[in-house]
Amino acid sequence: MKGTLEAMFDVENLVAECQTAIKEHTPALAVRDVLRRTLDRPLEVAEAFAAQEGGLEFLHVSPELTVLHVTWAPGMQLYPHNHEMWAVIGIYGGQEDNTFFRRDGDGGRSLIESGGGKALRERDVLTLGDDTIHAVANPLERLTGAIHVYGGDFVNQPRSQWPPETRTEEPFDVSRLQDQFASANAAWRGTA
DSSP states (O other), X not given: OTTOOOOOOOHHHHHHHHHHHTTSSSHHHHHHHHHHHHTTXXXXXXXXXXXXXXXXXXXXXXXXXXXXXXXXXXXXXXXXXXXXXXXXXXXXXXXXXXXXXXXXXXXXXXXXXEEEEEEEETTOXXXXXTTOEXXXXXXXXXXXXXXXXXXXXXXXXXXXXXXXXXXXOEEOOHHHHHHHHHHHXXXXXXXX
């Protein structure tokens, strides 16, 4: 249209749209729609974030909502974990492979793979329930960029992880997550 400028991607606008969406009757589905609209222009999102390495960037954290920018380093693999809240994941560049797990019959102390998985590519959006257990991997030799939105306080919510060496449930440890990002970045840069 003549004289009309399309709005560029704006992080504050994304957060505001998510804050509005969580007030809907089905907040996860409303947030899914926000991410779908956002990812219609993935290059603008990538330019706004301009990620140079793997890491987490908290865009908004409150008791009701967390909006997170995630950059997966090439070859990075995050072991199984849960969130204890719904999540919506949208990919603006690269690929995020999700492998899903379920608790086994021994009181939930270990995992067995359910056989399910989902590879997310540019513009894909995935909604996860509050009981989902999944592992994440970037199978590419380049960075993968994603926006993750959670229906609660992702930072302070007690949750679990299942490290590969034991496959036994333990409390989520953010320092181990930070170590995984640091190791993946170092391996990518050839300094591991």
